[in-house]
Amino acid sequence: FRQLLARRELGRCRQEHEEYLEEIERLQREAFLALVHRERESARRRREQEAEAEQRRREEQQRRARLLDAAFDGNLGEIAAVLREVDELLTREGVGHDEVGAARRRQQRVALLECADPRGNTPLSEAAAGGQPRAIQLLAEQGASPNCKGAFGRTPLYRAAFGGHLEAVEVLLKLGADPRLYADDGSTPAQVASLDAVASVLQSWDLCLTEAMLQNMEAERQRRAQEAERSKEAEAKRMNLKVQQLAKEQRQCHKELQQAYCELNRRVAEHDKCERRRTGKAELTLQAIQDAEAQVDRLRQEAEKAEETLAMARLELREQTAEGEEEAPGMKCQVTELHDVLMKDVGDRIRADGRWPVIIDPSGQAATFLRYQDTNYLDTVNPDHMRPERIRLALLGALRYGKPLVFDLQEVDLFPAVQQQLEAVQPGLAQELLSRRLLEQDRYLSLLRPSDGPEYSPTQFQEARLGQFRLFFVTRVRWPTAEQVQVLLPVLVQQPSGGL
Structure with a gap:
């Protein structure tokens, strides 16, 4: 009779062992599938981010090409449309119209106006080469420099004089274009003027007016630099607060995850105790373990997401403070x-x-x-x-x-x-x-x-x-x-x- 009971007990133990192995295999399979799903989801998000970045880069290149072509052709409507697109893009990104937002909008607008083609010519230089005085006036009012140098060190005034565009030359002089600037070959705008009228205007121009306008432009440049510095400091302060808040949230996620791990270990210990004592509550303790594992998995995903968000915020903060990709200590x-x-x-x-x-x-x-x-x-x-x-x-x-x-x-x-x-x-x-x-x-x-x-x-x-x-x-x-x-x-x- 004792042998019969022992065989039954052995059979029951073997059955429980097989069920345990099957359960472990199922859980391992589910964990592997969940891991694969997370990796695929992460790869998908990474591909989407790369595609979005590439799309933004192509759109930026298209805007620059449109602006350069519109400046050369004197298409004021297209120039205004490109500038309006940049403003709308900043609005979608959440840039406001307060002091900080206005400073950032001006910086983006000036950066676009100072873009150059492969030869180094800016939109204002293209407008001067095309003889478009109204486009020159519009671009200069938006912040474009009339003394930028492009291919072969030629300024917009040089290119307008070379093309014989008298009205464009007059507008550039009034905007502060310096007729004394040399090109790489040592020639001045007056020396390469293709019309006598253009050469006469350049030679008779009062340089005292140019000096006064250059001083005004330098003062404006310094004002913009100070404004940009203030905007940069304000943005860095905002990002610092954001990083601190995200770090606090990350610590909270890790604290909850730690508690979940402790709970899981307690449930495992309870299950082992029930198995040893054979109290018949193994199914309940096993279900408690599964619930605790699900809780740990959920909190782990939240902690990973919080860590990724914090890392991106720190990267943005480093870029805002012009530190670049700093080397990690250690x-x-x-x-x-x-x-x-x-x-x-x-x-x-x-x-x-x-x-x-x-x-x-x-x-x-x-x-x-x-x-x-x-x-x-x-x-x-x-x-x-x-x-x-x-x-x-x-x-x-x-x-x-x-x-x-x-x-x-x-x-x-x-x-x-x-x-x-x-x-x-x-x-x-x-x-x-x-x-x-x-x-x-x-x-x-x-x-x-x-x-x-x-x-x-x-x-x-x-x-x-x-x-x-x-x-x-x-x-x-x-x-x-x-x-x-x-x-x-x-x-x-x-x-x-x-x-x-």
Whole structure:
């Protein structure tokens, strides 16, 4: 009878095991499909953004070509239409009509008016070459410079004189065109004038008027430069506030994700306990695990979206402040170089810096590498791994055997939580460990407890092994907080150029 019951129990266990494996396979398949879907969606958004950027570039080129042709032909309606399109485009982008918005609109308008063809000729220069005084007047009123130099160093006045356009020459002189400017060959507009009337006007022109107008134009240029600087500062301030708000939202997303991970681990522990005790509530606990996993997946996607939005805002802020693509602080390495950089510290760069590394790798390959090395690995989203006693023993073991202690922060900002748990082990431990003072003058012996076994006696800690101790933090967050960058050495793991 006992054998019969044992066979039945064995059959039930095998059936449950098969169902468990099927469930795991289903969940893995769903997770893989979700990952593929996210990657495809990300690639689709990236293609759409590239297509939109290319479309904007083509439209900008078309507007410039239309403006140049309209200026040469004297088509005032087309010139006004092109300028109106630029104004409407800025309106669609959300640029207002306040002081900052008006300054940005003027900057965009002047930038368009100062565009040049492949030979370097601007729309005003084209209007001068075509003998279009009304187009010259309109373009100059909108902010175009009458003294710009194009192909062969020829000014609009030079080209108008060369073409024999008397009325265009007179308008340019009244607008401040300087008849003394030389072309690359050393000739002046008066010397190349094709009509005597044009040469006479240029030679008899009162240069005092030109000097006065040049001073006015210089004053206007300085005023615009100051206006642009004020607009730039205001925009940078606005972007700073936006970045701060997005960073706050990102931290909130990571906090919620951390709580969801803790809840998932609690549900898994409850399920394991039910399986061991056979209380018959395994289905309920399994459903709770699935709900917790769904919550983690949803919050992870929200955190990734918040991080991407924050990264784009930071990029826009760098462009607004004219810093360009600044180099990320710290070190960079490939995945294949992790052993040399982290474990061997080739070149003693980590030791010379004095800070422990935080390995930034959104792909997660660095975490996998460190997990399967000879390290004491702690998963910070697992509450069991973050117990003070476990952290203390993991730290003592790493010091005793001279191997790395790894805190895997996952894609959650858990660095403050790690510091808090280190303080729970021993007050002041976080600062002593981060500053390496714990390794000096046998300070680490303060971590020993009377209940520790003989393997943790002071004689078991050797100086040579203590010198090989490492502390690593690894994160999937692309932009660590300023606190982490300040106290830790960023090591950015770059992906191979060919991708995966």
